[in-house]
Amino acid sequence: MSETSQSPDGPVTRSPLQEVGPKGHVHQPLPHDSAASHVRGAAPYLDDLRAPSGLLHLAVGGSPVACGRITRLDLVKVEQAEGVVAVLTSNDIPGRNDISLGHGDEPLLGSQTVMFFGQPLFVVVAKTRDLARRAARLAVIEIDAETPLVTIEQAEQQGSKVLPDYHFGVEDNAPPLALADLRLSGQQRIGGQEHFYLEGQIAMAVPGEGREMQLISSTQHPAEVQHCVARVLDLPEALVSCEVRRLGGGFGGKETQATQWAALAALAAHHTGRPCKIRLDRDEDFVLTGKRHDARVDWEVGYSANGQISAIDLNFWVRCGCSADLSQGAVDRMMFHADNAYFLPSARIGSQRLRTHTVSNTAFRGFGAPKAVLAIETVMQAVAAKTGQDPLDVRKVNFYGHNGTLTPYGMQVESSVTGRRIIEQLEKTSDYRAKRQEIARFNAQSTILKKGLALTPVKFGVSFTQTHLNQAGALIHLYPDGSVHLAHGGTEMGQGLFQKVAQIVADELGVPLAAIHHAATRTDKVPNASPTAASASSDLNGMAARNAALTIRSRLATFLSEKFSCSTVEIQFAHGQVRVGEETLSFADVVRMAYQARIQLSATGFYKTPKLDWDRTRKSGRPFYYFVWGAACSEVVVDTMTGENKVLRTDIVQDVGHSLNPALDLGQIEGGFVQGLGWLTTEELVYDQHGRLRTHAPSTYKIPLASDVPDQFNVALWKEPNDEATIYRSKGVGEPPLMLAVSVFCALMDAIGSLAPSKPVHLDAPATPEAILRAVDAMTRPNEEGS
Amino acid sequence: MVSVSMTVNGKAVSAKIDPRTLLVQFLRENLLLTGTHVGCDTSQCGACVVHVDGLAVKSCTTLAVACDGSTVTTIEGLAHDGALHPMQEAFREHHGLQCGFCTPGMIMTAVDLVNRKGHTLDEHTIREELEGNICRCTGYHNIVKSVAAGAQAMAGHK
Numbered sequence: 001m002s003e004t005s006q007s008p009d010g011p012v013t014r015s016p017l018q019e020v021g022p023k024g025h026v027h028q029p030l031p032h033d034s035a036a037s038h039v040r041g042a043a044p045y046l047d048d049l050r051a052p053s054g055l056l057h058l059a060v061g062g063s064p065v066a067c068g069r070i071t072r073l074d075l076v077k078v079e080q081a082e083g084v085v086a087v088l089t090s091n092d093i094p095g096r097n098d099i100s101l102g103h104g105d106e107p108l109l110g111s112q113t114v115m116f117f118g119q120p121l122f123v124v125v126a127k128t129r130d131l132a133r134r135a136a137r138l139a140v141i142e143i144d145a146e147t148p149l150v151t152i153e154q155a156e157q158q159g160s161k162v163l164p165d166y167h168f169g170v171e172d173n174a175p176p177l178a179l180a181d182l183r184l185s186g187q188q189r190i191g192g193q194e195h196f197y198l199e200g201q202i203a204m205a206v207p208g209e210g211r212e213m214q215l216i217s218s219t220q221h222p223a224e225v226q227h228c229v230a231r232v233l234d235l236p237e238a239l240v241s242c243e244v245r246r247l248g249g250g251f252g253g254k255e256t257q258a259t260q261w262a263a264l265a266a267l268a269a270h271h272t273g274r275p276c277k278i279r280l281d282r283d284e285d286f287v288l289t290g291k292r293h294d295a296r297v298d299w300e301v302g303y304s305a306n307g308q309i310s311a312i313d314l315n316f317w318v319r320c321g322c323s324a325d326l327s328q329g330a331v332d333r334m335m336f337h338a339d340n341a342y343f344l345p346s347a348r349i350g351s352q353r354l355r356t357h358t359v360s361n362t363a364f365r366g367f368g369a370p371k372a373v374l375a376i377e378t379v380m381q382a383v384a385a386k387t388g389q390d391p392l393d394v395r396k397v398n399f400y401g402h403n404g405t406l407t408p409y410g411m412q413v414e415s416s417v418t419g420r421r422i423i424e425q426l427e428k429t430s431d432y433r434a435k436r437q438e439i440a441r442f443n444a445q446s447t448i449l450k451k452g453l454a455l456t457p458v459k460f461g462v463s464f465t466q467t468h469l470n471q472a473g474a475l476i477h478l479y480p481d482g483s484v485h486l487a488h489g490g491t492e493m494g495q496g497l498f499q500k501v502a503q504i505v506a507d508e509l510g511v512p513l514a515a516i517h518h519a520a521t522r523t524d525k526v527p528n529a530s531p532t533a534a535s536a537s538s539d540l541n542g543m544a545a546r547n548a549a550l551t552i553r554s555r556l557a558t559f560l561s562e563k564f565s566c567s568t569v570e571i572q573f574a575h576g577q578v579r580v581g582e583e584t585l586s587f588a589d590v591v592r593m594a595y596q597a598r599i600q601l602s603a604t605g606f607y608k609t610p611k612l613d614w615d616r617t618r619k620s621g622r623p624f625y626y627f628v629w630g631a632a633c634s635e636v637v638v639d640t641m642t643g644e645n646k647v648l649r650t651d652i653v654q655d656v657g658h659s660l661n662p663a664l665d666l667g668q669i670e671g672g673f674v675q676g677l678g679w680l681t682t683e684e685l686v687y688d689q690h691g692r693l694r695t696h697a698p699s700t701y702k703i704p705l706a707s708d709v710p711d712q713f714n715v716a717l718w719k720e721p722n723d724e725a726t727i728y729r730s731k732g733v734g735e736p737p738l739m740l741a742v743s744v745f746c747a748l749m750d751a752i753g754s755l756a757p758s759k760p761v762h763l764d765a766p767a768t769p770e771a772i773l774r775a776v777d778a779m780t781r782p783n784e785e786g787s
Numbered sequence: 788m789v790s791v792s793m794t795v796n797g798k799a800v801s802a803k804i805d806p807r808t809l810l811v812q813f814l815r816e817n818l819l820l821t822g823t824h825v826g827c828d829t830s831q832c833g834a835c836v837v838h839v840d841g842l843a844v845k846s847c848t849t850l851a852v853a854c855d856g857s858t859v860t861t862i863e864g865l866a867h868d869g870a871l872h873p874m875q876e877a878f879r880e881h882h883g884l885q886c887g888f889c890t891p892g893m894i895m896t897a898v899d900l901v902n903r904k905g906h907t908l909d910e911h912t913i914r915e916e917l918e919g920n921i922c923r924c925t926g927y928h929n930i931v932k933s934v935a936a937g938a939q940a941m942a943g944h945k
Contacts, residue, residue, distance in 0.1 A: 031879055031880075031882060032884060032885065034887060035879045035882075035887075036871075036879055037887075038878075038879075038884050038887030038890045038891075039876075039878045039884070039890060039894060040863065040865075040866055040871070041820075041822015041861070042822060043887055044821060045824070045888065047821070047825075048815075048821035195923075196921075196923050197886075197888075197923060198824070198826045198832060198834055198888035198889050198921070198922075199824070199826070199888045200826075247886065248824070248886045248887070248888030249885075249886040249888060249923050249924060282826070282828045282829065493886055494884075494885035494886025494887065494888075494924045496885070663882050664882075666929075667882055667885055667925055667926075667929060670925060670926035670927075670928040672926075673926060674927065675923070675926070697827065697829055697831070698829070698832060698921065699829065699831060703923065704926075704927075705917070705918050705927075706914040706918065706920075706922075706927040706930065709927050709928065713928060
């Protein structure tokens with residue numbers, strides 16, 4: 001591993017865009033806000049909080065089959081078991097038995113019919129977690145079982161869907177395809193992914209005065225927990241609050257999937273009048289919570305001899321599981337990224353959202369986009385194979401800019417020059433051309449081991465595609481000692497959001513970071529916050545917090561200008577001091593004086609992302625505020641006898657705009673890449689014909705380890721300021737890097753392709769050794785197209 | 788119920804416990820030492836690593852009674868007199884964490900690694916030795932850097 005460099009060559013300065021933040025904390029590589037506590041084990045997660053008096057514990061009882069009608073649910077023995085205080089079913093829900101996002105298709109506790117294997121049918125409330133879990137096993141559950149729809153093909157044949165089909169792009173692509181010089185079609189299976197946040201799902205409910213209910217939850221979406229609990233308990237939303245200080249990882253798996261556990265805890269607290277906590281164990285967490293969608297993509301492409309695409313059909317068959325959950329947004333985002341970085345003159349992007357009797361698939365870092373990027377990059381590899389060109393040259397000839405800038409959904413790509421320059425830089429720094437020749441020589445001499453190389457770009461649209469979610473709030477209080485209380489609607493799950501927002505507020509108020517107390521995220525402090533998702537949380541919450549800080553600073557400046565008879569221009573806030581003309585006051589003194597003068601020392605801030613007007617029905621408008629660019633070059637070696645493989649080197653250049661915190665951004669890039677590497681190589685979810693997940697623990701589901709990361713791993717930040725007026729011209733960084741791992745998958749295809757160079761490789765994801773061997777077999781079988 | 792006595796972070800402790808009590812439960816629930824985390828419940832992720840008689844063990848699959856008479860060190864016992872242990876300082880300094888849930892186990896494993904293999908550790912050794920500890924956030928890059936730096940710093944800190 002070589003040392004990480006923090007900036008690419010080619011410094012970028014565009015003077016009109018240099019309206020950067022005040023000197024101080026913003027743009028500095030400061031550690032995570034809780035780093036000093038984490039290393040001492042002193043940053044408490046929910047399960048580490050001291051138990052409230054009278055705390056009870058929950059365990060769920062689930063369906064033993066994936067599909068059928070419940071004929072008997074006998075809970076007498078459960079109720080009689082030691083330590084059991086209550087056993088609750090759907091009949092005990094005072095409000096609506098509905099934890100869906102408005103589709104009404106997902107119950108808190110199953111009744112009458114079951115939707116997937118393990119689906120919670122009842123919950124045991126007991127004095128200890130152990131007693132609750134033992135009691136849950138005593139239930140007698142009889143179900144008139146039916147054959148479940150498990151696979152994409154089974155659902156496809158039955159026409160089983162969670163949402164209507166949706167497509168955009170050209171209506172009839174047949175004529176343009178027919179006109180193309182060359183045509184090729186293929187199919188690819190793309191696996192799902194378990195989040196494996198290290199802290200599993202957990203929630204605690206504490207009943208308050210009257211009908212009040214307070215939740216503490218490991219959730220990325222506290223407002224959703226609040227609203228869902230109110231619905232389930234039939235309470236006004238104002239009586240329910242939700243708090244989260246930190247999550248031990250989320251990755252999308254706690255956006256909607258945390259809600260059910262919080263609602264069960266609240267239901268138990270409602271019935272017992274006591275605080276109630278539920279923590280899933282790891283196997284339950286695997287079985288009972290949704291994952292990244294898996295899919296099959298059928299594609300057909302028309303292209304010319306130089307590899308330029310003239311027309312393309314990409315049709316995605318997506319396993320959504322038993323309910324809609326976030327499948328509208330996640331599959332839409334997949335479609336929005338089917339172009340990746342390429343101008344596709346005539347494209348039709350279609351999607352079918354299939355309902356199966358499996359757990360409901362959900363958000364996962366990238367939110368659909370990774371599958372689409374993988375699909376189009378697979379097409380690039382195939383076109384390169386057929387035209388006998390270097391895949392990088394095929395990518396370049398199709399890149400946005402030269403031939404066009406209009407996406408299949410009608411938005412203009414205005415920043416493609418950034419993407420192109422990143423590719424060009426990476427081509428140099430990774431020694432792509434020299435390495436290509438070196439690998440050709442190696443492969444010519446090596447019969448069993450084959451090396452492969454790929455340089456793939458990523459373009460990722462930032463903003464929630466549901467436009468209304470692009471809003472955020474913040475709250476700041478000043479106290480007479482000069483300390484600052486900061487809250488906003490975003491949740492801290494390791495990504496460093498709290499530190500970035502604190503850096504912004506510290507600089508706007510001109511106080512040291514130590515003066516800022518970053519409070520837990522609470523729905524009664526900042527209401528109706530959007531989930532912490534879509535790589536947009538620093539953009540949204542950072543700007544909302546900045547607006548709150550500016551409001552307070554402006555009040556203080558106005559007060560001082562009147563008191564000292566000077567212009568507000570002569571007042572400067574910096575380093576915990578306030579300069580008023582020639583005088584210097586401490587920030588705390590200014591706050592005390594302002595308090596005495598009855599100046600309001602609390603302010604809210606609000607922000608909504610401009611320019612967004614995507615209309616899903618009319619299929620027009622702008623879904624994204626801006627695009628993030630990046631590229632990765634990976635080199636692999638494959639053992640074609642066993643399918644074993646290794647990543648030898650990866651070089652990355654990632655656009656982060658004018659980074660709010662380069663250290664935290666580097667962490668997102670490295671972590672995102674490795675998470676994508678796991679998704680595409682070792683993490684395989686296996687359901688059996690009965691709909692049971694057979695890979696429900698790290699013993700059978702392989703997360704990347706330290707030893708799986710490339711030997712040489714070089715990451716550089718591309719620090720060109722955002723063209724759009726985001727917070728200090730930074731860019732979102734949470735999700736885009738995950739898709740850099742597509743370079744590894746394409747490098748594996750490249751290595752396999754060396755066995756029969758003009759034949760496209762048919763490789764399904766994840767590229768486990770078994771999948772690689774299947775691809776190798778197809779290459780070496782005579783008279784058969786690989787794709 | 789059985790009696791168990793051990794020294795935890797320098798303090799003698801004893802309690803009557805269910806013989807099935809896991810060491811991690813004993814630490815977290817009886818002693819309120821919640822810095823040791825449970826990630827996977829099945830001794831694969833390493834979030835629960837503590838030292839028993841100077842060696843790293845996964846406390847989620849160790850019975851508390853098996854540690855009767857032993858000396859146990861948890862993440863809370865690593866810092867002395869308010870000063871971070873060099874390995875803790877290295878993880879903080881080199882951004883060796885994100886969500887932080889795996890961090891206590893990583894640090895305890897890393898200290899054990901240095902105790903066994905010395906202060907000059909090549910990257911390959913560190914990566915192989917961390918195979919019992921899963922991190923889902925960082926991609927391990929900064930963790931490996933932290934361990935190497937922490938190992939060096941421990942040399943001057945006996």
